[in-house]
Structures are given as structure tokens and as C-alpha cells.
Amino acid sequence: MKSRFEEFHPLVSFIFFVLALSLFILMIHPVFLLLGLIFILMINITYRSVEQLRQWAAFMIISSLFIFLLNPLFNERGRHVLFMFHQHRITAESLIYGGMSALSLVIIMAMFVSYNKIMTPNKLLYLFSKILPQFAVLLMLTLRFIPLMKRRLDEISSIQLSKGISVLHGALNKRVKTGLLYVQVLLTYSLEEAIQTADSMKARGYGTRVRSSYEYFKFKKRDGLALVYLLLLYLLILWGRFNGFGHLTVYPIMESWQLGTGDIRIMLFYCLFLGFPLLIELGGYIRWHILN
Amino acid sequence: MQAKKIIVTSAALLMVALLLYLSFSLQSQYIWISLAIVVLSMLLLLIRFEKRKAEPRELVLLAVLAAIAAVGRVPFASIPSVQPTTFVIMMSGLVFGAESGFIIGAVAALASNMILGQGPWTPWQMAAWGLVGFSAGLLKNSRLMNWTWGRVVFGIVWGFLFGWIMNIWGYFSFTQGGNLFELKSIFTYFAASALFDAMHAASNVFFLVLFGKAWIKILTRFKRKYGLMEFRELSSLNIKPIHKKY
Numbered sequence: 001m002k003s004r005f006e007e008f009h010p011l012v013s014f015i016f017f018v019l020a021l022s023l024f025i026l027m028i029h030p031v032f033l034l035l036g037l038i039f040i041l042m043i044n045i046t047y048r049s050v051e052q053l054r055q056w057a058a059f060m061i062i063s064s065l066f067i068f069l070l071n072p073l074f075n076e077r078g079r080h081v082l083f084m085f086h087q088h089r090i091t092a093e094s095l096i097y098g099g100m101s102a103l104s105l106v107i108i109m110a111m112f113v114s115y116n117k118i119m120t121p122n123k124l125l126y127l128f129s130k131i132l133p134q135f136a137v138l139l140m141l142t143l144r145f146i147p148l149m150k151r152r153l154d155e156i157s158s159i160q161l162s163k164g165i166s167v168l169h170g171a172l173n174k175r176v177k178t179g180l181l182y183v184q185v186l187l188t189y190s191l192e193e194a195i196q197t198a199d200s201m202k203a204r205g206y207g208t209r210v211r212s213s214y215e216y217f218k219f220k221k222r223d224g225l226a227l228v229y230l231l232l233l234y235l236l237i238l239w240g241r242f243n244g245f246g247h248l249t250v251y252p253i254m255e256s257w258q259l260g261t262g263d264i265r266i267m268l269f270y271c272l273f274l275g276f277p278l279l280i281e282l283g284g285y286i287r288w289h290i291l292n
Numbered sequence: 293m294q295a296k297k298i299i300v301t302s303a304a305l306l307m308v309a310l311l312l313y314l315s316f317s318l319q320s321q322y323i324w325i326s327l328a329i330v331v332l333s334m335l336l337l338l339i340r341f342e343k344r345k346a347e348p349r350e351l352v353l354l355a356v357l358a359a360i361a362a363v364g365r366v367p368f369a370s371i372p373s374v375q376p377t378t379f380v381i382m383m384s385g386l387v388f389g390a391e392s393g394f395i396i397g398a399v400a401a402l403a404s405n406m407i408l409g410q411g412p413w414t415p416w417q418m419a420a421w422g423l424v425g426f427s428a429g430l431l432k433n434s435r436l437m438n439w440t441w442g443r444v445v446f447g448i449v450w451g452f453l454f455g456w457i458m459n460i461w462g463y464f465s466f467t468q469g470g471n472l473f474e475l476k477s478i479f480t481y482f483a484a485s486a487l488f489d490a491m492h493a494a495s496n497v498f499f500l501v502l503f504g505k506a507w508i509k510i511l512t513r514f515k516r517k518y519g520l521m522e523f524r525e526l527s528s529l530n531i532k533p534i535h536k537k538y
Binding site: 022025070074108112115116119124132133134135137138139141142143144145146148149150153157167168172173175176177178179180182183184186187188191194195197198199201202206207 | 341342347348349351352354355358362363367368370371374376379380395399402404406409410412476495498499503514518
């Protein structure tokens with residue numbers, strides 16, 4: 001079943017993800033980052049992409065550890081020296097900075113997992129077709145050719161196998177050569193076939209008029225409202241950020257990590273922004289289970 | 293139409309101005325600013341492609357080559373770090389020109405990421421493979437590219453350059469906002485990838501030596517047989533078409 005957020009116009013989901021990405025980069029503050037992590041995890045749970053998240057987990061943990069440990073090793077800035085490591089100052093500032101960078105990277109990677117779940121190729125193509133229609137057609141053709149060519153490669157390799165030629169056996173250079181020979185057969189085969197595709201496109205009148213297309217997505221009133229909600233909150237957060245809220249200055253002198261009133265106000269907007277998909281789902285739940 | 297043009301131009305100028313402003317005011321966020329520069333510069337070429345109304349034959353040809361570049365990895369699944377994608381894009385750029393080469397490289401990267409999953413690396417890959425095709429197309433009439441060993445040098449250079457472009461994004465994301473531009477750490481990072489880059493360069497060389505001539509011949513024959521991209525190219529170079537008899 002599709003969730004309510006997935007049923008929004010692609011523009012809304014795309015803008016949500018782009019703006020959320022920029023927030024994870026701009027709001028470098030331990031409290032904000034932790035909240036961001038919680039929200040992204042909740043979004044991943046809501047849209048059932050935990051399994052995909054688990055596949056990325058090892059990579060995420062290793063690279064964030066890498067950042068966390070390397071930052072203090074290469075960076076000696078900061079006033080609070082914790083200890084010396086081979087004549088190298090390990091400072092509290094660099095540890096905190098490394099930790100925050102690592103956290104920000106983890107959040108961004110986790111965000112891309114849910115992005116890939118919600119922004120299906122279908123939706124991305126739709127957006128492209130509005131801005132760059134010809135490029136979208138090209139992309140669509142390519143996406144259609146990829147499975148076709150995989151099938152052709154299977155055919156080619158089984159025919160070659162019957163002649164005793166295979167990529168799986170023999171010396172390395174022979175295998176590589178055979179591999180590209182398959183691709184070469186695929187090239188000549190597909191180029192000839194492509195002309196037929198192109199001519200049938202032309203015969204059906206491609207390029208004679210403005211291309212019409214089946215509009216799968218309609219921009220409804222609620223899409224407009226959602227955009228206004230998201231953009232308004234985003235501008236408020238941005239305004240706060242440029243006034244120095246929601247950001248922990250580490251160098252040259254580290255601020256206190258505690259939040260002031262201005263920070264708390266911005267944090268509220270931040271939560272309302274990132275919680276948008278969750279609020280939408282919650283609203284749907286209330287309407288269905290309580291008001292019904 | 294006039295109004296649309298003004299809007300588009302002013303939007304583009306606004307984006308550039310914003311980018312310039314941001315790169316001064318948020319100096320520590322260089323990774324994202326560099327990403328924006330990559331995206332904007334690609335947009336320039338994509339809009340140029342959009343302006344020209346392509347014939348269905350050209351579109352399908354570009355799509356076939358991009359799909360082959362993306363699918364070409366499949367037979368090599370059992371052989372680690374060997375893939376012909378760069379080779380295919382290089383050959384396409386060499387025969388069909390810089391613009392087509394760029395489009396093929398960018399579309400191949402975007403389409404394969406649509407299947408494998410997008411990430412912040414997508415624009416970088418699009419730019420890197422796009423530039424492989426673009427540079428091959430720019431040099432198509434040079435003496436270097438009409439000489440087998442010249443093409444081999446080109447393949448070696450791109451084997452490393454491709455890795456370095458991807459390293460920049462990797463390095464930036466590891467140090468993001470940390471202002472730690474240290475040569476030592478850059479060297480460590482680049483050295484770590486050198487083996488993979490060398491493999492990439494070696495497989496380019498292998499393919500170019502064994503298959504380069506054959507592929508150029510196949511693509512050129514096909515181009516001539518169906519008169520593809522002929523008009524645009526000749527008109528831009530201001531050369532009269534030569535009709536060879538076979």
C-alpha cells in the first residue's frame with residue numbers, strides 16, 4: 001500500500017529531500033544532528049526501508065568511524081588538549097568536530113536510502129520531463145534499453161558458450177578479451193536494431209509536434225499547501241541560521257553546546273520541517289481510525 | 293517567449309550570484325559548493341542539448357550507446373575492477389563528437405545509478421564520465437587520437453583522472469567542513485585509491501589496444517551508413533561533405 005507522503009506530487013517529495021539535505025549540512029550542532037538522525041530513522045521505519053538501511057550499515061559505520069578518528073589525527077586546532085599521541089595534540093575540539101561530521105554523513109546516507117525508496121525512477125523522470133523534456137526521453141530510452149541489453153547479452157553468452165567460449169574459464173587476459181567481444185557483438189546487434197526503433201518513432205510522428213504525455217501526477221491543492229508549509233519553515237530556519245542559531249562554533253573558540261531561546265525556536269521549526277512526512281502519516285492515521 | 297527567456301536568464305544569473313555569495317560566506321562548506329558547481333556546469337551542457345531538436349535516430353543511437361556503456365559491466369562481473377564503461381564512452385565521443393560523448397557518459401552514469409540507487413556521488417560520476425566522452429570528442433581530429441598509442445596515453449590519463457575526480461568528492465565528504473586541507477591527508481587518500489585507478493587505466497589500455505580500431509570502424513561505418521549527426525558536425529566545422537564511393 002502506498003503511504004500518503006508517497007502520493008504527494010513528485011515536486012513536493014523532491015523539494016523536501018533537497019531542503020532536508022541542506023539542513024543536515026547547515027545545522028552542525030550536536031542536538032540538531034541527533035534530532036535529525038532520529039527523524040531520518042523514523043522516516044526510514046515508516047516507509048519500510050530498514051532492510052536497505054541495514055545493507056548500508058557497515059559502510060556507514062566504517063566511514064563515520066574513519067572520519068571520527070582521522071579528524072583528530074590530522075587536525076591539531078583547539079585549546080583543550082586531551083592527551084598527546086606521538087607528539088601530536090589530540091584536542092577535544094577536533095574530536096567533537098569529527099564526531100559531528102561523522103554524524104552528518106551518516107544522516108545524509110540514511111536520508112538517501114529513504115530518498116531512493118520514495119523518489120522512484122518514475123517520479124524523477126517525470127520531474128526531468130518538465131525541465132528537460134528531450135533529455136528525459138533519452139533517459140527513458142536508456143532505461144528501457146538496459147534490461148533489453150542484459151537479455152541480449154545472455155543470448156550472446158549462451159551462443160558463445162556452445163562454441164566453447166566463456167568468460168568464466170581460462171587466463172585473465174583471455175577472459176577480459178572474451179568479455180569485450182560479447183559487448184562488441186552486442187554493439188553491432190543493437191545498433192542495427194536501434195534504427196528500426198528510431199524509424200518507428202519517426203513514423204508515429206515523434207518530433208512533429210509538442211510531445212504529449214500521460215500525466216500520472218497531478219498537482220493538487222494539498223501539494224501547493226505542502227510546498228508553502230515546507231518553504232516557509234525552511235526560510236525561517238535559514239534566517240535563524242544566518243543569525244547564528246542552530247550551529248555550534250568549534251573553532252577558534254568552542255561555544256557552549258547548550259541551547260538558547262533563539263536556538264530552541266529554530267529547533268522547533270527544524271522538527272516541524274523534518275517531521276513533515278511523519279505528520280502527514282499521523283494525520284492520515286487519525287482520520288482513518290478515529291474520525292471514521 | 294521573450295518573457296520566458298528573460299526569466300530563464302535571470303534565474304541562471306541569480307543561481308550563479310547565489311553560488312558566488314555562498315562560496316564566500318560559507319567557506320567551510322566547500323564540498324557542497326563544489327557539488328553545486330558540478331551540477332550547474334552540467335546543466336549548461338544539458339540545456340544546450342535540449343535546445344537542439346534531435347532526430348529520433350540520434351536519440352536512439354545515444355540511448356543505445358549509453359545503455360551499452362552501463363550494461364557492459366555485466367560480462368565482467370566475475371573479474372574484479374575491470375569494466376568497459378570508460379572505453380565505450382571514449383569510443384563514442386571519438387566518433388560522434390564532444391557533445392554526444394558528454395551526453396552518453398552522463399546518461400550512462402545517471403541511468404545505472406537509477407537502477408543501483410542514487411547518492412551524493414551521482415553528479416560526480418555523471419561529470420567524470422561525461423568529461424571522458426567530451427574530451428575524447430574534442431580531440432577526435434587531433435593527431436594524438438588518430439594514433440593507437442596516443443589513444444592508449446589518453447586511456448591511461450583518464451584511468452587516473454576518473455579516480456581523482458571521484459576522490460575529490462570522497463575526500464571532501466570525509467573532511468567535510470573540517471577545514472583540514474592538508475597535503476599529507478590528501479596524499480594518503482589518493483595513494484589508497486592508486487591501485488584501483490591503475491587497474492582502471494590498465495583495462496582501458498587493454499581494451500584500446502585490442503579493440504580500439506575495430507570499435508572506431510564499427511561506429512564510423514554505422515554513422516556513415518545512416519548519415520547520423522553528419523549535418524550538425526559538418527555545418528559547425530564548415531566543411532563540405534565528402535561522398536566517398538564504395
